[in-house]
Amino acid sequence: MKYRLIMIVSLIGALVSGCDSAKNSASADTIYVDGDILTMEGDTPTYAEAVAVKDGEILFVGDRQTAFTYRTEATDVINLEGKTFMPGFIDSHGHIYGVGLQTISARLLSPPDGTVTTVADILTIMQAYIDDPVNQELITKTGWIIGFGYDDSLLDFYPTAKDLDKLDTDYPVMIIHTSLHLSVLNSKGLEVAGFTAETENPQGGIIRRKAGTNEPNGVLEEMPFIVTIFGIMNSFDENIQAAMIKGGQDLYASYGFTTAQEARASTAGLQALERASKDGKLVMDVVAYADFQRAKDSLSTSYYGQTYTNRYRIGGVKLGFDGSPQGKTAWLTHAYHVAPDGQPADYAGYGSYPDAKAFALIDEAFEKDWQVLVHANGDAAIDQMITGIALATEKYGPKDRRPVLIHGQTLRQDQIGKLAELDIFPSLFPIHTFYWGDWHEQSVLGQPRADFISPAKAVLEAGLKFTSHHDAPVVLPNAMRILSATVTRRTRSGKVLGPDQSVSTYIALKSITDWAAYQLFEEADKGTLAVGKKADFVILDQNPLKVDPDSLMEIKVLQTISAGKVIYEKP
Ligand SMILES: [Zn+2]
Numbered sequence: 001m002k003y004r005l006i007m008i009v010s011l012i013g014a015l016v017s018g019c020d021s022a023k024n025s026a027s028a029d030t031i032y033v034d035g036d037i038l039t040m041e042g043d044t045p046t047y048a049e050a051v052a053v054k055d056g057e058i059l060f061v062g063d064r065q066t067a068f069t070y071r072t073e074a075t076d077v078i079n080l081e082g083k084t085f086m087p088g089f090i091d092s093h094g095h096i097y098g099v100g101l102q103t104i105s106a107r108l109l110s111p112p113d114g115t116v117t118t119v120a121d122i123l124t125i126m127q128a129y130i131d132d133p134v135n136q137e138l139i140t141k142t143g144w145i146i147g148f149g150y151d152d153s154l155l156d157f158y159p160t161a162k163d164l165d166k167l168d169t170d171y172p173v174m175i176i177h178t179s180l181h182l183s184v185l186n187s188k189g190l191e192v193a194g195f196t197a198e199t200e201n202p203q204g205g206i207i208r209r210k211a212g213t214n215e216p217n218g219v220l221e222e223m224p225f226i227v228t229i230f231g232i233m234n235s236f237d238e239n240i241q242a243a244m245i246k247g248g249q250d251l252y253a254s255y256g257f258t259t260a261q262e263a264r265a266s267t268a269g270l271q272a273l274e275r276a277s278k279d280g281k282l283v284m285d286v287v288a289y290a291d292f293q294r295a296k297d298s299l300s301t302s303y304y305g306q307t308y309t310n311r312y313r314i315g316g317v318k319l320g321f322d323g324s325p326q327g328k329t330a331w332l333t334h335a336y337h338v339a340p341d342g343q344p345a346d347y348a349g350y351g352s353y354p355d356a357k358a359f360a361l362i363d364e365a366f367e368k369d370w371q372v373l374v375h376a377n378g379d380a381a382i383d384q385m386i387t388g389i390a391l392a393t394e395k396y397g398p399k400d401r402r403p404v405l406i407h408g409q410t411l412r413q414d415q416i417g418k419l420a421e422l423d424i425f426p427s428l429f430p431i432h433t434f435y436w437g438d439w440h441e442q443s444v445l446g447q448p449r450a451d452f453i454s455p456a457k458a459v460l461e462a463g464l465k466f467t468s469h470h471d472a473p474v475v476l477p478n479a480m481r482i483l484s485a486t487v488t489r490r491t492r493s494g495k496v497l498g499p500d501q502s503v504s505t506y507i508a509l510k511s512i513t514d515w516a517a518y519q520l521f522e523e524a525d526k527g528t529l530a531v532g533k534k535a536d537f538v539i540l541d542q543n544p545l546k547v548d549p550d551s552l553m554e555i556k557v558l559q560t561i562s563a564g565k566v567i568y569e570k571p
Pocket residue numbers: 375406407471
């Protein structure tokens with residue numbers, strides 16, 4: 001009986017598809033059935049029997065029988081064979097253009113994502129990269145040799161220009177710290193970039209010096225690094241930019257992401273994304289946040305706003321108020337557990353701006369009604385953001401602006417209440433508990449501060465939603481690593497850092513789907529399986545809610561689907 005009904009429906013559907021009105025009829029392009037279809041709607045897990053898709057949007061979510069009333073001859077029925085089907089992952093903070101830079105640079109990552117454990121390893125990989133004919137065109141065009149992803153917390157010592165000078169090349173060399181906040185240049189690089197004994201440290205940054213002299217030792221912290229790398233990237237031609245955008249999207253899609261961010265876009269990065277959008281090269285939605293100081297002009301273009309143009313939009317502006325804790329440049333209210341070389345015992349990092357400047361920047365964002373993202377890792381930088389938002393809110397009145405605290409790694413309990421009061425949305429960084437948790441405990445923060453790093457549970461208990469991000473290319477854009485770290489808080493050494501701050505797997509999933517959509521003001525279109533939302537999905541080989549949390553990292557992305565199209569399939 002049921003079968004006959006379906007046959008009749010299919011027949012009518014087939015007839016309808018034959019005429020011009022077919023486009024507007026309720027016939028599905030695809031129907032997904034027979035898996036764990038996790039909707040991510042609501043506070044507890046909810047499953048559906050079927051999802052029907054039409055023209056890149058969700059047409060129906062619910063029972064199998066009703067779903068099949070949308071079936072026609074042209075409908076693809078996908079049997080999920082028990083696999084898990086859920087909303088595509090949404091990047092709450094990452095740099096897809098930066099990931100593109102990573103994909104064209106020498107890879108200097110340490111285990112488990114790479115092989116580097118010594119400075120000698122860095123030199124071996126860099127020399128192989130320099131000698132590889134594949135890279136010659138890029139090196140000649142850019143005039144630089146770039147390596148990405150060194151992590152001094154996992155090396156035998158901190159590399160300097162003296163080490164990089166051992167490379168057999170006449171080109172300037174830059175290796176970029178995995179935090180994207182520091183770099184090391186060889187002597188030629190220092191010369192080309194113009195750093196000498198006479199160069200003073202700029203506001204919000206440090207040019208490290210050789211002991212007992214004023215000679216730069218090659219290491220650039222924060223502002224001098226940012227200015228140098230933006231300068232290099234501004235010279236990339238269209239082919240290099242296109243390769244970066246493709247590389248970035250491919251990597252994101254392989255981890256199940258269907259919406260990506262470029263969360264501190266330079267003018268060149270914005271132009272590259274705009275071109276990719278015009279050329280139809282974006283296979284996923286990309287939201288850019290313009291570097292406030294260098295690229296805010298882009299907010300006067302038609303790309304700024306909530307509507308995507310060919311998969312691209314500009315969402316607002318990005319500010320950075322301090323550095324990174326693992327690089328010991330985050331701005332704390334109390335001293336680092338172990339001060340970095342050459343710093344006094346009471347060293348507590350530093351901010352990017354004096355208060356007046358920081359407050360003026362937030363004020364301008366409120367005045368122009370731009371969504372503002374503020375990178376603040378240290379609790380002193382977070383205090384500065386909170387005060388800036390409080391002042392601007394008082395001046396311009398309450399409104400749904402969703403300013404975002406990016407990272408907030410050393411959030412204090414007393415600051416969490418203020419986030420709630422001021423409607424500051426926390427985008428947290430618990431993935432750090434895996435990558436640098438041991439380092440935070442032993443060297444960066446000590447206890448009890450290390451246990452309270454990225455306090456997702458405390459934020460939740462204050463009644464706030466939060467997101468959990470990868471900040472790629474700081475780490476790989478690996479959604480399962482985000483889940484695993486947010487749920488288990490297990491460090492590289494296997495210890496659990498701050499077990500009180502663990503959250504459930506379902507909450508961690510909310511933080512990369514539903515709540516991430518909310519952070520982007522896209523909750524009406526994305527983040528859950530609901531009628532009218534975009535057909536952005538990920539298919540996983542296991543259900544994260546049904547595996548032991550310590551096995552989350554073993555889950556594989558089988559397929560990533562954006563606007564109804566498969567953009568990644570596991571080989
Ligand atoms: Zn950041």
